[in-house]
Amino acid sequence: MQLEHVSRTQRPFAASSPIHGTRGEPGRALVQLCREIDAAFAATEASAKISFGQRVRTALQTAIADPELLRPEQRIGSAQGYCRHLLAADPLNRYAIAALVWEPGQASPVHGHRTWCGYAVIEGALAETLYRWDAEAHCAQETRRHPRAAGAVSYVDAGRGAIHQLGNPADAASRAVSLHIYGVAGEQIATHVNDLLAA
Template identity: 80%
Template sequence: MRLEHVSRLARPFSSASAPSPVAGCGAHLNPALEQLCGEIDAAFAAAEAHPGASFGQRVRLALQRAIADPRVLRPDQRASDPQNYCRHLLAADPLNRYAIAALVWEPGQASPVHGHRTWCGYAVIEGALEETLYRWDALGHRAIETRRHPRSSGAVSYVDAGRGAIHRLGNPADAAARAVSLHVYGVAGEQIATHVNDLLAA
């Protein structure tokens, strides 16, 4: 099999959280995840063959197609945690180039303000999220809020590593229901809780 299927539930996110032990492993990825992985593999191949090719655009399109398939997540991969948002690790590239996860957000749950140590993309599968964007104030050593955007079901985003795309993502406290998003990060599966976010003061 081309990919390691981990399908595990990590502890709810905090700045000090680490992945929990694998709770169970399946033998195969579902067709939607297999296609997503194949398209990300193809994006890497295209970027290597043609350095001018848009890797980010290919990842965005792959996520857009993945969330259109109702089979992309099982019900247990949409499970939430009442204390904080949680991350279900779905698949990890054996070459350690990327990992795929589902994030589940109850109303009022949000990420910390962060930049990115790696490229990453996400798409909203269920419900709606709110994304708050920031700019980095190098003199004040803090992130300054610039604007907020609703991210409804079907929204797709991609950013490169660095502090040029600082944000906070969450499910508003007055939301009527949970939200679920699908994320791809440019890290190995075991690094998904530790090597993605560059936590910043705001």
């Protein structure tokens, strides 16, 4: 199992923070992504016809289309394991947004989710292995594998209905970068998202 490296390359901010264009301030794409996630929460509370998950997927697709979404230092990986850069944290602790950088051969452990989450591949390609939970054997059983190319977007609710492993194949020519939104406070992204499971 590989350990992950967590970097805080940008301080958490409120979506309503002004943009000054300075190096430490969030770019327009990140601010817009926060606004869209805030709107998804508001729409869900108002019983909107479009689901929360659909809104998160759409927000991710829009965000990754902006080439200035991430600064160069937010695309830096680590030889010790995949690297998670915290980009933004909701001031109400409803969600956190992070960029994950995967060097060739790095992968997450097999896991379910303790919270809702969505991700999109920004650069390179990832491989995703899906599992189902076998209650009798008390472990995850592999069901299928598929590539996740740049532009791929995924959303899952909490629970063991969406067990997977995500990673950059060992034979990949370069790193991969993905954008993730988790339904936790910023300081909890490394501890309260994944439900690690035996496979």
